Amino acid sequence: MTQSNAASTHGAATGSDSEIRLAVSTVIFALRRAKHPSKKWEIVMPVVRRTRDPHEGKWALPGGWLRASEGLAAAATRTLAETTGLHPAYVEQLYAFGAVERSTTRVVSVVYWALLRADAVRERAELENVEWFAVDGLWGLAFDHDEIVQYALWRLQNKLDYSGIAQGFLPELFTLSDLREVHEAVLNKPLDPANFRRQVESTDEIVSTNEFRKGSHRPARLYRTNIEKGLANHGPLQPESH
Amino acid sequence: MTQSNAASTHGAATGSDSEIRLAVSTVIFALRRAKHPSKKWEIVMPVVRRTRDPHEGKWALPGGWLRASEGLAAAATRTLAETTGLHPAYVEQLYAFGAVERSTTRVVSVVYWALLRADAVRERAELENVEWFAVDGLWGLAFDHDEIVQYALWRLQNKLDYSGIAQGFLPELFTLSDLREVHEAVLNKPLDPANFRRQVESTDEIVSTNEFRKGSHRPARLYRTNIEKGLANHGPLQPESH
DNA sequence: GCAAAAGTGTTAGGGCTACACCCATGC
């Protein structure tokens, strides 16, 4: 697109400078039971250890180079699967980072952020060079990845309010308490169960089933996500194919 | 970043495929007085005529190729100035478009969207191959630019609610009626002057001056944008340097 | 004075918050 625009005065019409390389990375969020009993869940994410310079030995976001034959979102899911073996439930583009000084060589990174279902986390294989950390005290990542993770977390927290994005953490069937606990974990504050129930029921983001989860107390009704709506509204933008 | 990640199984560690080129384009919105008296203002944007294939003769978003020595936002403002001579008041990254089939050659476009002050529009030179169109009935642009424009418009409309972004259309000093008319033009619906006044006054996005605009009626107090806040909140992300 | 825009006041309704209260289960 817009390659070699007519009115461009300089316009390197032969193409972009060949030294610029295009990477695709992904910030993947998942939940795991918190050790500390003050909160039930904490947000964790997998990072990959770098085995060469620059930033050898440091932890970095999973990712890789974009191939000419694949779209951006496809590259994100592919490189994520290759480096971590994970298949997220929700993927969305976060931002394109392209400051000159962010690496020793010139790299533009299109970063995606993703959510992992609780059941997908359990299935993950323990891979060499992949480690899971709580997002809370996560610093010292390679390149500008610290900043990227904070921005992704901010987007996640904002998106909770006006979308059903929290369901991306949950399996197909879930209770309203499950959903509320996800919100509480992401927002880092307790929510009133009664009001939370009414708020999500007033939207059409979930549909009730006639199944119940029996446990140690009164059985809770199970819900599933409303496939009509999807987890988030992206406006007129077509969803990218993975 | 994330170049040649350790755990990558394939990992073209030498770099991305050289056939992929990286373009930067900008959707610039401005206001001009509407011909039809039903509305006072209409949203317009400049497009550039293509003089070579693909899509020769069609209108396209202003843009160009990213250079190795400049950041993404800097490339956006540079190519915008080169193709249209314009210098926007507000610039924000919109999205990175990278579907394989969006052009005959493989091009990834990082698209920005921008707002032009009313006074900057007046100063614009009439350039060869640059034309201004109302966004309303704007179709038939080159590549996937139709879709991109619609998405940018959607972002602009959404952002009006929770930010002072509308001030990006206005000169340094403006009345509350000016600001309201911008909102009305973007949202395409009339707003109650009384309620609008209270809403924007309750935020700290504008600061009142002691100057007034004298005209055909009661003088209106002039306001300016609150530089402390900026026009929009981008969370933990550093503003890109242009 | 009159028209028209600037600016203030007021009221009804909806949504949100806090919290009291009942329901159904395991033990």
Next chain:
DNA sequence: GCATGGGTGTAGCCCTAACACTTTTGC
């Protein structure tokens, strides 16, 4: 029965929309 989470009811508060009303100018 009792503890615990599931689920409903409700009153106060704030924000908003609608619209009546006053103020200040040009002509």
